[in-house]
Amino acid sequence: MTDSCGRTIDCNTVYTIDNVGPVIDLCPADATVECYSDLVARITADSLALSTGGVTTACGVSYVVTRSALPAFDNCPNNYTITWTITDSCGRTIDCNTVYTISNVGPVIDVCPADATVECYSDLVARITADSLALSAGGVTAACGVSYVVTRSALPAFDNCPNIYTITWTVTDSCGRLINCNTVYTIDNAGPVIDLCPANATVECYSDLVARITADSLALSAGGVTAACGVSYVVTRSALPAFDNCPNVYTITWTVTDSCGRTIDCNTVYTIDNVGPVIDVCPADVTVECYSDLVARITADSLALSAGGVTAACGVSYVVTRSALPAFDNCPNNYTITWTITDSCGRTIDCNTVYTIDNVGPVIDLCPADATVECYSDLLARITADSLTLSAGGVTTACGVNYVVTRSALPAFDNCPNNYTITWTVTDSCGRTIDCNTVYTIDNVGPVIDLCPADATVECYSDLVARITADSLALSSGGVTTACGVSYVVTRSALPAL
Secondary structure (H helix, E strand, C coil), X not given: CECCCCCECCCCCCCCCCCCCCXXXXXXXXXXXXXXXXXXXXXXXXXXXXXXXXXXXXHHCCEEEEEXXXXXXXXXXEEEEEXXXXXXXXXXXXXXXXXXXXXXXXXXXXXXXXXXXXXXXXXXXXXXXXXXXXXXXXCEECHHHCCEEEEECCCCCCCCCCEEEEEEEEEEECCCCEEEEEXXXXXXXXXXXXXXXXCCEEECCHHHHHHHHHHHHHHHHHHCEECHXXXXXXXXXXXXXXXXXXXXXXXXXXXXXXXXXXXXXXXXXXXXXXCCCEECCCCCCEEECCXXXXXHHHHHHHHHHHHHCEECHHHCCEEEEXXXXXXXXXXXXXXXXXXXXXXXXXXXXXXXXXXXXXXXXXXXXXXXXXXXXXXXXXXXXXXXXXXXXXXXXXXXXXXXXXXXXXXXXXXXXXXCCEEEEEEXXXXXXXXXXXXXXXXXXXXXXXXXXXXXXXXXXXXXXXXXXXXXXXXXXXXXXXXXXXXXXCCCCCCCCCCCCC
């Protein structure tokens, strides 16, 4: 209050305006849409509807409608909550929430790449690449234009061998949803083909056989095989025959095996053909003196023939054999030795050598000397001694040929003087003989009367006869000496008449 004096006084009264803040009559309803663009459109429409009449305010207080921020652009299914805020001019607020859902289907593969059969791995890769491009470029339907990528299972490892591979195609959209389909790719091609099997061949030696087989193997490996798609292959063969230079026929089986395990075979016949042993020079005929010389010469000829007198194809080994040695005999004779060359292939060739043993018969070095002896017993003893001497060393024979000494027959027993010729014959074991003669003489004295009966005088004729008879007996029994015990008889002249 102010009086006229200009003086004032105050008092206060408080007046209050009191009313409720804004009320949301109806919060926008939850909604499900397909795409982000539909979400934006619906939120925009709900915002307009709420701003134009979905709020009650006391006293007509003005207000504004705001909302939480829009989600980032994303067509993937999701739930978004939009918070609506009503703020009146008094600064009072009220909120409500609306849940917006984006819901749509994942990608759809319109047509899965068709199954296919190709020849080579390179064709497989090209076909899979083309199918991948086609599927990526337009073979998929995606809701709301959701982006997607096409992936596939890994390519199989490089391999041109026939096989079946399943490729799984996976379409994954930007929402992480995926769909699969499978395509079966088949690699199919023919196995190796031998363009030309190594030709049959005839060679001389085993070394030639090995060289030819080696060359044929290299040629076949280097370019004699056609393989689909450049599939690698190896050429193998049946085992080499055992070392043998003998004529024979061998079949080598060539096997081409590609890296796929497919095989093809062909056969080549290899023949070893060569001549048997040849005797360059057969041991020459020869004459020797003794059997030991014969054996030595045959041994030397055998060694010479074994060491280098034979030509054998391909160095084929051989052995030299001969017919049996003759039985031991130093007697002159002819022997034919047949030499046989047998190579390790069993082929033989023969030649003959004539060996002659030629030597002289026995020679009596000294014929027993003529001799004179007294008695027949001395004759026998001397002949016996001469025989032993001649047998023991009085004869020379070639090669130590055995011999026997024989003689003509002994004379009949007789101590009487006489001449006897003994013929000595030396006969060697070859039947050759030589003779010589020795004259043996028995020479001795006649009988000697040691003491003639003494003269005697007797009385009667009968005494005479008796004395003469006694003297005769005495003389006959011991009164005579004879050489060599030659027997004797004592006779007397006639008795006188009575």
